Amino acid sequence: MIRFLFTLVAASVALFSANAAPPDPTILAAKIDARIDEQLKANGVKPAAPASDAEFHRRAAIDILGRIPTVAEARAFLDDQSPGKHAKLIDRLIASPAAINHAATLWRYALVPQAQRVQFIDVTLEAWLRAELRAGRTADRLMYNLLTAPLDYNNREPDGKLRPAPGVSPVSFYQANDLKPEAVASSATRVLLGIKIECAQCHNHPFDKWTKQQFWETAAFFAPVPPQLPDEKIRPIAELSLRKTVSMPVKDKETEVTPKFMSGNVPDWKGVTDTRSLFAAWATAKTNPYFARTTANRIWAQFFGIGIVDPVDDFNTANVPSHPELLDELAEALVASDFDTNILVKAIGRTAAYQRASKGTEKAQNDPRLFARMSVKGLSPEQLFDSLAQATGYREPIPAAARAAFGVNPDTPRGAYLAKFAGGAQRADAQTSMLQALTLMNGAWMSRETSPETGETLIAVANAPFLDDAAKIETLFLAAYARKPTTGEREKFLSYLLREGDAGRKAQLADIFWSLLNSQEFLLNH
């Protein structure tokens, strides 16, 4: 595998280092569709119809902003008759500040997988990611900065409990890896290169050709990661930044190992002031084919719910990409745009594949790796809460900025919700649990938001003098689904609304809203 991989490197050097102009999203979108269509044709599968405007809008907002559209946004998009409104929407969403917040959340998911998550790790790491993204960091710079971040501060209080770093710092990524060079190295290779070498820590890799020696040589690049001192302080990294050895356990003793790239190349230390920086530079180089592919693949999975290589963190010889040429082309585009991931988002948003309906018309479209219809994705806890807040008109009392600095406040509804549901397996994250269902049906916060006396959207809709009953129902549909009700739905809900005359109308409006918010059309991204 190694030999194969690095022949690949050699072969791709010319391709990747060519000073190509940033790709045009429309042209790239056509390329993507051509690759997808090729396979659909080969498999004799007819793609699903295009999504309705509303379905497309809702999907794009969730995928890019992490929340559903507002009623006003939904109405405006439905009313917009101008050509190219889909592409314009994608570009508008990307430019929104919410897009950066959502991107930071997604990077954090990738960097710190669920099992290790602690609130402050999430929050401080995410705040750092957000600040970096706001400063315009492209994917390569972002990862380079993460892997070379200064780490010198005291991270523990006298009681020995971990505390967040003062200021905005990615150090919690290192803490999540127990401040161990080998753990940081496996996280880094997994996230940046999509290669899982952690099992080579103790023995040679069972599927690939990674050896235990190579694992520890990679870990040695992270020798400067400061160990915990006996007094629970992190030693300033300045003293350690050029440290180059780690101890590899061999049977009962340990052997010193020094850094070497997985490609077999020996590092050149001239002018280097931090051992980690050589790995960071090598991994994020345009000539490293794995970084571009892994990053492109992760973006793809964000939009389609499944990677071209899937699981996205596991590139190995046995894990075959569904569309290998497509992955290469996406990687190439990413490199040509200097790792500006927005280029891929713009292109993907413009494809027919992304704009397809989630409703299939034939069984064969169910194979998610054919992209014949849009797969139905679960919402992350963040996406679900933020979408509920959007629909019900709820506003968290604490501004997002304050949240970012000192952690999610478990006393706010959002904090409590995330504390309760942000756990479990990564893929299962997007699954619904019974507890979640109970909370959404009967929880105090949801009851407040679906009460005509206290729910912001409901109060507004119930009391708006300019809305007749049909318009009230339509507004609730727009709030929850970003679409208008069908004729059948309108009639059915109207008759429910009028069943008890004026007296029960508000309560019935609340019942309708409750059923919309608990329905799968709301709970899922489709």
Added chain:
Amino acid sequence: MTPRQDRITRRRMMQIAAAGVTFGSQCPWFDALATAADDPKRKRSMIMLWMGGGASHIDTFDPKPGEKTGGPFKFINSTVPGIRVCEHLPQVARQMKHLAVVRSMTTTEGDHRRASVLIRTGRLPEELVQYPTFGSLVSKELGDPKSELPNFISIGGRNTEDSRGSNIPGFLGPDYAPLLVGDGGSKRRGGSKDLTVPDIKPQVESERVVDRIQMMDDLNAEFAAGREGEARASAESAYARALRLSTGSASAAFNLDREPEKLRDAYGRNAFGQGCLMARRLVERGVPFVEVSFGGQGWDSHFRNFPWVQENCAVLDPAWATLMEDLAVRGLLETTTVFWMGEFGRSPFINGLQGGGREHYPNAWSLVLGGGGIKGGQAYGKTDRLGGTVEDKPVSAPDLLATLCKAIGVDYVKENISNVNRPISIVEKTAKPVTEVLA
């Protein structure tokens, strides 16, 4: 009256009275459910009494009298000759014929979180593989996915920094997550009124609930066509189970008001005692895995160890002993394995903090197995004179979990597919079940 009930009433009543449980001659709680225990096809269940923080083995079940590590407690005879237990566990001492004390636990982790993950999953925490907790694994094997009650219920269990990653369904997915009862998130030991299932009751009157669910179902039916897939199936299953729980009759299982006052008193009027009573009600209704968490400050007695252990025993002793007796009275003990454990023991060394504390100690510690599938009335394994090292028959975390699987007839080498697409056995294949403690 069925033969079983006939058998129960007099002889068992005498026993239970002798064991310190006294109540009037009216026993309405025997009806209906008592017959369930007679079903030969009855599934097995498990109750885990979780002693978070780590209880001192030397101060409970592995006495070291006269040694400098022994502490001030006296030890009393149990009903099994040769097995002595702490003077503050007199009722448990009378249950010893049902209990097997394992005195030779030896594990590697001295940090609460890592140790909890190890003892409850059989594996050390890893970055990517999310190992399911034992309750999830067992409930998957023994549970009925269509049952009204969830198959894994965790009473008083809190998700804290110390337990992070130890109580998750991991790669088995949310269908196997525990239903948390009384998850107040508070550090104090709550009263029994805290033992509620959060959000189980609809917040509007029942006619409106029916309307709401009807409308929701109609919307879902419309949406479902042509949209097969994992995400939709999972939402469907979660809502179906939540609805069964919140609108069905099953929620009565959580209502302790239906229990006689005297029995409630016998368990102890505190969250742990009442939690044990609730565990019995749940097992009676076929829930295969129930965890009752000790709660409060747990057993993490770095300082003031001895009063701390004594206070905890005052809660533990009546709750655990009454649970054993209550299960026995109902004929449920043969099919219910009850085990008592924390994440590690506590140091033989006594520090100088506030009259003496004990530190975390994974090297040698004790836990207690009992009830169904367990050969009671014995102490297994041995520590040295000071209680610091295991001298005989060491038992590891995987060994323990494999033993428990054997006790309830679960094949522990059976594999599940993990989130990294690798088959992973319930317990490591290299585990060695302790056959000596199995019935």
